[in-house]
């Protein structure tokens with residue numbers, strides 16, 4: 001694959017230079033407003049380049065674009081101006097050289113796993129993972145002859161000890177992890193030599209944590225969640241070093257899990273308000289977590305910002321905000337758990353997270369229903385476990401809703 005750095009960010013570099021952001025020295029809050037405007041012209045809102053293909057000036061130009069990674073005005077499976085703006089925005093916010101957007105978070109996870117690993121390779125991942133990632137590793141990878149070892153992600157030694165020198169290609173971490181909000185120590189993970197360290201940082205977003213700063217190689221987001229922020233996009237992204245993203249791009253063009261320019265525009269719009277949303281969601285989540293912890297009808301509460309979280313200190317070391325998810329166990333097992341999520345009125349029963357509406361799920365009967373009992377236990381899911389994605393409503397109204405449903 002040849003590259004032409006002139007082509008990396010599209011052809012309209014003169015305007016681009018003006019609209020682009022020098023992130024050095026600028027606060028993250030300002031970056032959220034400034035990023036992702038290269039192909040925007042004077043428009044303040046993201047411009048949707050809703051074209052699957054682009055007119056070429058010459059055969060030579062077409063040849064160059066077909067061979068350069070990230071050509072943004074050639075054919076939209078290769079790249080697209082609006083999608084490129086979203087990719088640049090995420091790269092800036094994560095402190096990465098480059099990023100590639102995907103049609104969903106799983107598109108990004110699958111590209112990282114199947115684009116970086118070959119038959120005979122070995123992956124180390126944690127037990128506690130998003131269910132789709134878990135299924136990809138447990139069901140698809142063995143079929144490809146890729147071995148996976150699952151470890152306790154909270155134990156840095158377990159990651160190190162599972163590495164098979166010369167065979168382990170990637171360490172795949174998720175922090176905070178779905179659904180029990182266990183953390184992976186990013187500095188410990190980043191210090192492991194050899195394999196590529198891939199971190200699914202969906203629950204944190206770049207506002208709360210930036211894994212590349214800790215020596216990790218690739219950060220992945222389901223932008224369907226907090227980044228999109230309004231339950232109206234399905235979008236994923238991976239960010240890292242230029243040559244790594246270039247390699248992933250080569251796979252992604254053939255994988256075809258491309259981001260739509262409409263979704264990318266919604267992703268950019270989501271970034272503008274991500275900071276204020278996540279700050280409020282984190283504050284409300286902390287309020288709810290404290291109230292739930294004091295409630296005798298609740299057996300246990302998990303929130304990284306609670307002093308009772310076993311990794312509370314690690315949370316304050318590697319996270320700037322504690323996030324909008326709270327996980328708790330209601331007394332009464334599977335029946336009480338499903339009755340709770342069916343009786344809330346403001347908190348809606350729905351899969352997903354990170355939007356304006358507070359959502360509740362009962363993993364044992366929904367997202368993780370395909371797991372065996374021992375896999376459920378390893379994932380930290382009990383019969384009464386409830387995952388709550390705290391939205392933008394008044395926390396007092398949410399508390400009344402929770403109180404009535406627990407009753």
Ligand SMILES: *Cc1c(COP(=O)(O)O)cnc(C)c1O
Nearest residue numbers: 104105106130200202222224235
């Ligand atoms: C939702 C989610 C994914 C998958 O993202 P999609 O956009 O649904 O494909 C991956 N990882 C985590 C942590 C998620 O929450």
